[in-house]
Amino acid sequence: MKRVLVASMLLLLAACESRRENPMLSEKEISKLASEEENFWLQVGESKTLSPDNTQIGFQQVVSDSRCPREVTCVWEGRGDIRVWLKPQLGDSAFAEVFISGTTSAADTCCHESTTALGYKITLLQLDPYPETTSQPQASAYKALLKVARQ
Numbered sequence: 001m002k003r004v005l006v007a008s009m010l011l012l013l014a015a016c017e018s019r020r021e022n023p024m025l026s027e028k029e030i031s032k033l034a035s036e037e038e039n040f041w042l043q044v045g046e047s048k049t050l051s052p053d054n055t056q057i058g059f060q061q062v063v064s065d066s067r068c069p070r071e072v073t074c075v076w077e078g079r080g081d082i083r084v085w086l087k088p089q090l091g092d093s094a095f096a097e098v099f100i101s102g103t104t105s106a107a108d109t110c111c112h113e114s115t116t117a118l119g120y121k122i123t124l125l126q127l128d129p130y131p132e133t134t135s136q137p138q139a140s141a142y143k144a145l146l147k148v149a150r151q
Contacts, residue, residue, distance in 0.1 A: 069131040077102025080127040098124045123147040
């Protein structure tokens with residue numbers, strides 16, 4: 001039993017380490033994803049109008065970024081949390097928080113969590129810049145690749 005547990009832990013660590021080596025998509029891959037109508041980049045403070053009902057969505061702030069830096073081996077991969085707002089043409093605004101787990105990027109198909117607000121499903125596909133041990137990014141430097149779908 002102890003051997004099985006140790007073997008399982010080693011496999012888990014190896015899988016986490018292999019994802020960390022190159023967790024981000026290339027610019028070409030990102031451009032392809034972002035060119036689809038429902039996927040787009042927003043920087044902190046930016047907004048976009050969604051079709052067909054002219055609801056606006058904006059990236060208000062990074063709530064927290066505890067993702068494990070690339071150069072570090074962590075027990076927990078951490079996560080990045082952001083707050084977005086939605087404002088329909090008529091009616092009250094809504095706020096939603098959406099997060100991305102540690103080394104997850106837009107290239108991953110298994111690990112994205114979504115939230116729902118005002119009839120839209122919002123998924124954070126990628127949050128840049130990815131943490132480094134040498135410096136902490138300024139709040140205004142963050143950009144989020146969002147996938148937004150009408151439900």
